[in-house]
Amino acid sequence: MKPVSLLAFPASTLAGSVLWSGIFNSSATVADFDDWSWSNQIEPWQWYIHGSDNTSEYLGLSSSYKNPAASDAQGLRTTIDGTSYWEGQTMERTELIPQTTSDLGSGHLYYHFSLSTSSTNPPNATYEHQIAFFESHFTELQYGTASGSSGSDNTLRWNAGGTTHWSVQLEAGNWYNFAYDIDFTNQKVGLWASNGSEVLTEVVSPVSASASSNSADWHVGVLRLAGSGVNDDAKEDWFWSGVYVEEGELTTAIGEGSSSSSSSSSSSSASSGSSSAEATTAAAAAAASAAAVQTTAASTPTEVVAVQSSSSSSSISTSTSTSSTATTAVTTPTASSIIATPTAVATTTAATAAGSSLPVPTTAAEILDDVKALLTALLARGGVHARDFAI
Ligand SMILES: *[C@@H]1O[C@H](CO)[C@@H](O)[C@H](O)[C@H]1NC(C)=O
Ligand SMILES: *[C@@H]1O[C@H](CO)[C@@H](O)[C@H](O)[C@H]1NC(C)=O
Numbered sequence: 001m002k003p004v005s006l007l008a009f010p011a012s013t014l015a016g017s018v019l020w021s022g023i024f025n026s027s028a029t030v031a032d033f034d035d036w037s038w039s040n041q042i043e044p045w046q047w048y049i050h051g052s053d054n055t056s057e058y059l060g061l062s063s064s065y066k067n068p069a070a071s072d073a074q075g076l077r078t079t080i081d082g083t084s085y086w087e088g089q090t091m092e093r094t095e096l097i098p099q100t101t102s103d104l105g106s107g108h109l110y111y112h113f114s115l116s117t118s119s120t121n122p123p124n125a126t127y128e129h130q131i132a133f134f135e136s137h138f139t140e141l142q143y144g145t146a147s148g149s150s151g152s153d154n155t156l157r158w159n160a161g162g163t164t165h166w167s168v169q170l171e172a173g174n175w176y177n178f179a180y181d182i183d184f185t186n187q188k189v190g191l192w193a194s195n196g197s198e199v200l201t202e203v204v205s206p207v208s209a210s211a212s213s214n215s216a217d218w219h220v221g222v223l224r225l226a227g228s229g230v231n232d233d234a235k236e237d238w239f240w241s242g243v244y245v246e247e248g249e250l251t252t253a254i255g256e257g258s259s260s261s262s263s264s265s266s267s268s269s270a271s272s273g274s275s276s277a278e279a280t281t282a283a284a285a286a287a288a289s290a291a292a293v294q295t296t297a298a299s300t301p302t303e304v305v306a307v308q309s310s311s312s313s314s315s316i317s318t319s320t321s322t323s324s325t326a327t328t329a330v331t332t333p334t335a336s337s338i339i340a341t342p343t344a345v346a347t348t349t350a351a352t353a354a355g356s357s358l359p360v361p362t363t364a365a366e367i368l369d370d371v372k373a374l375l376t377a378l379l380a381r382g383g384v385h386a387r388d389f390a391i
């Protein structure tokens with residue numbers, strides 16, 4: 001029956017279920033990142049791979065930093081510059097890593113993110129950049145001239161096991177949407193991609209890969225190799241939105257993070273009170289807290305850094321042994337204060353659509369009216385495409 005398939009629609013706004021979400025709501029602030037430390041491993045982000053300046057030099061949150069097609073409240077700016085040396089390395093690095101108790105390294109998962117650059121603080125195409133990479137580099141994006149080569153290369157490329165399978169010329173202002181299609185079970189990785197508000201399409205069908213993750217080694221950010229020349233200290237900005245890890249079916253629509261996440265935040269508001277108080281404190285003491293983060297990071301024994309010297313091969317090890325820290329029990333009550341995820345939104349919508357809060361229709365005409373109202377409401381939501389409807 002048509003009404004049945006219509007009512008089944010809401011579940012298809014998000015095809016799978018969200019294991020972890022790094023989507024920013026409207027109350028997220030840069031000071032929140034500094035609340036994370038090795039002794040306070042709060043979800044959803046680990047923040048320790050960065051230079052010696054204040055966090056606000058390296059990270060920014062703003063509604064203007066997101067893909068306009070995404071319903072995230074805010075997007076993320078990551079910046080590298082001549083101060084972005086972490087732990088005495090020669091690479092410039094600004095990287096966030098998921099903090100979660102979920103298993104992000106098993107089964108068949110989709111790692112979603114959207115990426116953009118601007119003509120202000122654009123990336124320098126003479127350096128090799130590693131972007132959204134795993135520590136083993138079984139899959140990653142790269143930009144710029146491969147380390148060991150010379151010249152300027154404006155190519156944004158997707159690599160699996162060091163081989164480029166897809167590439168595009170980077171255009172400032174364009175939003176590139178991606179989902180890494182990672183089958184940990186069968187050791188394969190593929191790529192889905194789109195531009196702007198378009199739905200994701202498969203651009204590389206899965207290839208063999210040594211896929212693995214300890215759930216704390218996906219680097220959402222940028223690592224720029226020093227190259228052979230003189231280091232250029234100019235700022236480079238990269239923008240991110242729609243970062244989440246999905247299990248099950250792939251959601252191809254962009255923007256399923258949903259601004260309506262506020263509707264599902266009520267359950268977490270009770271527990272978020274204390275963390276916003278902490279955030280305020282952290283903001284007031286930004287310098288001290290930034291210094292503390294540095295100190296903590298420097299003294300953490302788990303950060304054994306094995307950097308091999310670079311070659312034209314893209315599989316340069318930037319490993320940080322975070323595995324042991326990843327197993328440290330998270331003792332803070334963060335599970336309940338996690339950002340409202342696409343799942344939560346979809347579930348809310350589904351529950352509503354399933355009629356739990358609607359009067360039960362009894363006649364065919366009433367059913368039709370309900371369906372029309374639902375359809376209108378759904379079409380009015382951002383990010384919902386008519387083609388998603390199974391009419
Ligand atoms: C995005 O647009 C560029 C042209 O600007 C094109 O080369 C590329 O194939 C598009 N990407 C996808 C995934 O369609
Ligand atoms: C990129 O870096 C190179 C090498 O340091 C430098 O000579 C060049 O001026 C930089 N280009 C831009 C556009 O900043």
Ligand SMILES: *[C@@H]1O[C@H](CO)[C@@H](O)[C@H](O)[C@H]1NC(C)=O
Pocket residue numbers: 053054286287
């Ligand atoms: C870091 O933040 C503190 C407090 O806001 C400020 O006084 C200091 O100048 C900042 N440091 C840098 C390098 O911007």
Ligand SMILES: *[C@@H]1O[C@H](CO)[C@@H](O)[C@H](O)[C@H]1NC(C)=O
Pocket residue numbers: 025026027028043044261262265268269272275337338339340
């Ligand atoms: C916004 O996100 C933060 C970080 O995950 C969370 O602690 C907070 O509860 C959220 N606030 C709202 C209003 O959803």
